Amino acid sequence: MRAQLPSLTGVLLALGLAAPLAVQAAGCVEPAPDPNNTYDAERTYSKQVRRYPFIHIASAAVPSNVRVVRDQTYVRYGSRCLKLDLYLPAQAPRGGTPVVVLVHGGGWNAGYRSEFVPMALRLAQRGYAAATISYRLAGEAGYPAAVDDTRAAVRWVRRHAERHGIDPQRIALAGGSAGAQVAGLAALTADLHGFDPHARDGTVSSAVQAIVNVDGTVDFTTEESRRHDNEPGKPPSPAAVWLGGRYAEKRAVWHAASPINYVRRGMPPILFIGSSQARFQSGRDEMVTRMAARGAVARVVLLPDTPHSFWLFDPWLQPTVDATVGFLDENLGR
Template sequence: MMPLRYIFSLALVCLHTAAFAAPCVEPPPDPANTYDAQHTYEKLLRDYPSIRIASAALPVDVNRLGDQVYAQYGDRCLKLDLYLPLAARADVGMPVVVLVHGGGWRAGFRAEFAPMAVRLAQRGYAAVTVSYRLSGEAPYPAAIHDVRAAVRWVRGHAGQYRLDPRRIALAGGSAGGQIASLAGVTGHLDRFDPGAADSAVSSAVQAVVNIDGLSEFTTEAALKYEDDPRKQPSAAGAWFGGRYAEKSALWAEASPIRYVRPGMPPMLFIASAQARFSAGREEMAARMAQAGVASSTLVLPDTPHSFWLFDPWLQPAVDAVVAFLNRQMPGKG
């Protein structure tokens, strides 16, 4: 007899096979793209000798549906991986967390968030890790468009996978934290979502989690690093297609803090001990409070950037995400 997980996975994959019939092409591997857990571990081990790469092994109570195509531009396909708790109640849709990887807008892999996705699934959340077009392929705001398309795919497939379309959160780390924040706080603006014109399915979300990502590009602290003249170009400069002096309007437009308003999604900030990576966080939280919007902040002491890739820090981050989302997206029934 085939294992239950295999039967469940096979049935779901068969349902999805015909969604995109055109040829599907992904760019070849980029040898310069080294933002992953192993390379980061090698850089951090000397200063943090007790860290361990967090496991992405699939436990028996979680099912993974990999390589689902959520958007296609010509023959270029964008994919996501869906992690589902097998013990979810059949009568209540699962809340969802869509996870956006980091890498300075020009690098990284969706597998970065597989360990967090597994642990979220074990806590009753469906978790989705997404790939998006990096700056070398498509500059700002393509990544925002892609993430909004991923949210629409999730909501559009809610019935198929027993997801709750009323409880979808966006989360990300580093550049992914900024992307998730901007995509999340602009859910009311179709200019960040070209697909809105052709779909009745919303790409708005109900909560946002920004893990060590910028909230404001134009502060002195952010510009010191993101517009460093010694870098030609800097990571942000490559994404925007120019330095701050050349593309100041885009640098400002991409700052999530500019979109604080009553009724925006609540936000959890999880920060490392490296303050430069979360520039604008405190001011954004203050503006949200003035607008009557809930926010919460967790700063993990003595942590490097990219702490979510490693134990012992991943679990406290997951615990904070679950506690926050349980408050802000409570279930029905």
């Protein structure tokens, strides 16, 4: 997918000076469908099935033991509403259900929250609530808007926990690809003044108790991560589009957006679930080493001979869910 620089409309919208073509619904303005947003399970399947003929798109059919609460507005920017869907076990345990907030991928400029519906359903069947969220993509608002949106989603889940039978003290953030980077950064900078613009807004925290990184960038600044940004004659990489410029132009931003730079004592534990694609593992081993030196918990699960976006498909979704549930059982104390 070719990265595109944000349009003038996207820049103006990010500044609150313009609105895209849209439809009005219940006081919320929805952006018009973006024809460049082509990252979804069906298109990814068509690219991967030749090499992996045994795969199939993971089912999004809702089973009888899962309850769904759709289209919940979790944050508003003027008339622009961002929404999430909740997937809940039909029978909530006493004390509330732990919850995983799922952040979709798509190179920061594409993707849909429906990406994580199959995983959300399977988590709910295993006793975890799950929230799939939409957030502002790069064409609408660049870095750090998606990170701010993700923290807002965590705050919404915590604020509405009792209504939905959720335990507000057992929240995990998880994401795939670009969503993993966004989730990790949101989690590691939660409630930190200077990073979290809403940290002083009230008593509702955006802190989480665990992180699941599914094949996502942890360090934008490694040579491997920057290789696709430095090819002469090629347009800016998706990362450069989101971060507002190439590495040579925005070094401080590329460093600030890298989750590896926020390793510290007392940070949430992280599960890394990785494909066999080296590009998406860049920086992970160094981050694990830094975490170990600071007494933080890190686990790594690698799925051999897998493409990026493996979590969209069976047979790979199930081991992804199994690893996630095992990690969360251990670290959220179900």
